[in-house]
Every structure is written in structure tokens, then in C-alpha cells.
Amino acid sequence: MTSPGSPDDGRRLIRVAVPNKGALSEAASSMLREAGYRQRTDSKELVLLDEENGVEFFYLRPRDIAVYVGEGTLDVGITGRDMLLDSGAPVTEVLPLGFGRSRFRFAAPAGSAYDVRALDGLRVATSYPGLVEAHLAEHGVTARLITLDGAVETAIRLGVADVIADVVETGTTLRQAGLELFGDPLLVSEAVLVRRRDAAVPAGLDQLERRLNGVLIAQNYVIMDYDVADEVLADACAVTPGLEGPTVSPLARDGWKAVRVMVLRREAQRVMDDLWSVGARAILVTDIAACRL
Numbered sequence: 703m704t705s706p707g708s709p710d711d712g713r714r715l716i717r718v719a720v721p722n723k724g725a726l727s728e729a730a731s732s733m734l735r736e737a738g739y740r741q742r743t744d745s746k747e748l749v750l751l752d753e754e755n756g757v758e759f760f761y762l763r764p765r766d767i768a769v770y771v772g773e774g775t776l777d778v779g780i781t782g783r784d785m786l787l788d789s790g791a792p793v794t795e796v797l798p799l800g801f802g803r804s805r806f807r808f809a810a811p812a813g814s815a816y817d818v819r820a821l822d823g824l825r826v827a828t829s830y831p832g833l834v835e836a837h838l839a840e841h842g843v844t845a846r847l848i849t850l851d852g853a854v855e856t857a858i859r860l861g862v863a864d865v866i867a868d869v870v871e872t873g874t875t876l877r878q879a880g881l882e883l884f885g886d887p888l889l890v891s892e893a894v895l896v897r898r899r900d901a902a903v904p905a906g907l908d909q910l911e912r913r914l915n916g917v918l919i920a921q922n923y924v925i926m927d928y929d930v931a932d933e934v935l936a937d938a939c940a941v942t943p944g945l946e947g948p949t950v951s952p953l954a955r956d957g958w959k960a961v962r963v964m965v966l967r968r969e970a971q972r973v974m975d976d977l978w979s980v981g982a983r984a985i986l987v988t989d990i991a992a993c994r995l
């Protein structure tokens with residue numbers, strides 16, 4: 703008989719927690735899909751078995767994911783760094799995933815010019831009490847935390863709090879509530895892959911990590927090909943050092959080489975200008991569909 707969590711051939715499945723709703727949900731599933739895993743097609747599905755890849759996905763609230771992984775019920779999960787620190791669960795980051803980027807900041811009514819050290823005795827509304835409490839303690843400040851489930855920006859207008867601490871991406875929500883930021887960010891957050899701290903590395907994590915890393919590289923890098931005369935080959939290679947060094951091949955045209963190299967996508971236009979300046983020609987940029995480095 704097959705026990706839960708093990709397919710017929712006796713391999714143990716790696717159990718992965720994925721956000722079921724909210725800001726991380728869609729991006730997490732599409733990254734996993736990009737990495738070759740099956741994902742649910744119905745947002746009501748709670749569990750999905752991808753037997754071919756040896757993975758079982760559990761769709762859970764992002765806030766609960768660090769708890770399940772910290773308890774060892776699930777092997778790994780995708781959640782926000784802010785949520786994982788707030789939970790205090792014994793989990794550790796395996797890989798930052800490059801989406802769900804935000805800052806965790808204090809804000810107060812525009813013009814009130816607060817300072818973190820002046821929060822003693824004030825009411826701070828937040829959905830992340832663990833994070834805020836630790837930060838205030840670091841600064842020797844004792845404030846009264848008002849813990850709310852969401853829509854924290856409204857708490858000041860309704861007279862429940864003097865300042866708030868919340869997730870900020872574009873700042874639109876804050877501005878619309880007539881608030882402005884003060885103090886340094888408590889945290890810079892993004893979605894992260896997490897596993898249980900001080901526990902054995904779960905079987906299958908290395909494959910999951912390599913696949914997700916492959917997706918990140920494919921998103922962030924392009925392939926650049928160009929032709930260059932031997933005399934300026936070294937100058938061109940200095941512009942495009944690549945990750946491990948460019949591939950240089952002979953061209954049918956005497957005294958010229960063909961070069962192939964990986965370049966950061968966001969720098970591609972600047973790099974093409976620089977290559978052109980040193981004399982490179984036929985500069986082509988190609989997307990990477992998938993990779994393992």
C-alpha cells in the first residue's frame with residue numbers, strides 16, 4: 703500500500719506550500735509553471751499532486767506558510783520575507799524569488815514629521831506586530847501595538863492609531879489615505895522560498911531550487927551574439943565579461959571572431975551601445991527560454 707506523500711515507486715514527494723490568495727499567489731504559481739511543474743487551474747483547489755516531478759503542492763494563506771514549514775508538516779514554501787520574520791517561525795530563506803517586492807514602512811498623517819524614537823506611548827496599527835515589536839525594541843521604544851487584519855491605512859482616520867506600519871509598494875494606498883512615510887524602512891521584502899531551520903535539507907529541494915534558479919536566470923539575462931575584429935576582441939570582451947567568460951568562435955571572415963555571452967537584460971541596450979563603440983557589429987539579443995547553470 704502507498705502511504706500519503708509517497709508515490710508508487712517509493713520515492714518520497716517533496717511537499718511545497720504555495721500562497722493561495724493575495725499579492726504572491728499568481729506570480730508564485732506562474733513561476734512554478736515556468737519551472738515545469740503542474741499548477742492548479744481552479745483557484746478553489748487546495749492540494750495538487752504533480753507525480754511526474756515528485757511534488758505535492760498545498761495552497762495556503764501566505765501568512766500561514768512559515769508556520770507549516772516551521773512545524774515540519776510541509777518541507778518548503780513560498781511566502782514573503784516580511785511574513786516569515788513576523789511569524790517568528792523557525793524557518794530559513796533558501797532562495798529569493800524576485801517578485802512581491804515591497805518595503806515595510808512607518809507612515810503618519812502628512813506633515814506630522816514623526817521620528818521612530820518619538821513613538822513612545824503612541825498607538826501603532828499594523829498587521830505585522832512581530833516585525834514592528836522587534837524593530838521598536840531595537841530602538842528602545844515602547845509603543846502600543848494595534849493589530850489589524852488589513853486596510854491598516856484607515857486606522858488613523860478612524861482614530862484607532864496615531865501611526866501605522868505597513869507594506870508599501872508604489873505608495874499609492876498611503877497617499878490616497880493622506881499619509882506620508884517617516885523613518886527608515888523596517889525591511890525590504892520579496893517572495894522567498896523557505897525551509898525549516900536546523901533540520902535536514904528535504905529530499906528533492908536541490909532539484910526545485912535549480913529549476914527556480916533557472917527561471918530567474920532566464921528572466922534576468924539575455925544571450926548576446928556579436929561579431930568583432932581580432933584587434934578589438936579584448937575590448938569587446940571587457941564590455942561583456944559574461945558569467946564565466948564569453949564563448950569566442952572563428953568567423954568565416956578572416957581576422958574576425960563571433961562572440962556569445964550572457965548579459966543582464968536590464969543592461970542590454972547600454973551594453974549594445976558600448977559594443978558598437980568598440981567596433982562590434984551584427985549585435986543580436988535573444989531570450990533564454992530555460993537554463994541550468
Ligand SMILES: Nc1ncnc2c1ncn2[C@@H]1O[C@H](COP(=O)(O)OP(=O)(O)OP(=O)(O)O)[C@@H](O)[C@H]1O
Pocket residue numbers: 723724725726764765781782783784785802803804852869870871872891892
Ligand atoms: N502591493 C504589493 N506589492 C508587492 N508585494 C505585496 C503587495 N501587497 C502585499 N505584498 C506582499 O505579499 C505578501 C502577502 O501579502 P498579501 O497582501 O497577499 O497578504 P494578506 O494581506 O494576508 O492577504 P490579502 O491582502 O489578500 O488579505 C507579503 O509578503 C507582502 O509584502
Ligand SMILES: O=P(O)(O)OC[C@H]1O[C@H](OP(=O)(O)OP(=O)(O)O)[C@H](O)[C@@H]1O
Pocket residue numbers: 725851852853854855868869870871872873874875876
Ligand atoms: O504601496 P501600494 O502599491 O499602494 O501597495 C501597498 C498596499 O498593498 C497591500 O494591500 P492589500 O491590497 O493586500 O490589502 P490589505 O492591506 O488589506 O492587505 C498592502 O497592505 C498595502 O496596503
Ligand SMILES: [Mg+2]
Pocket residue numbers: 724852
Ligand atoms: Mg494584503
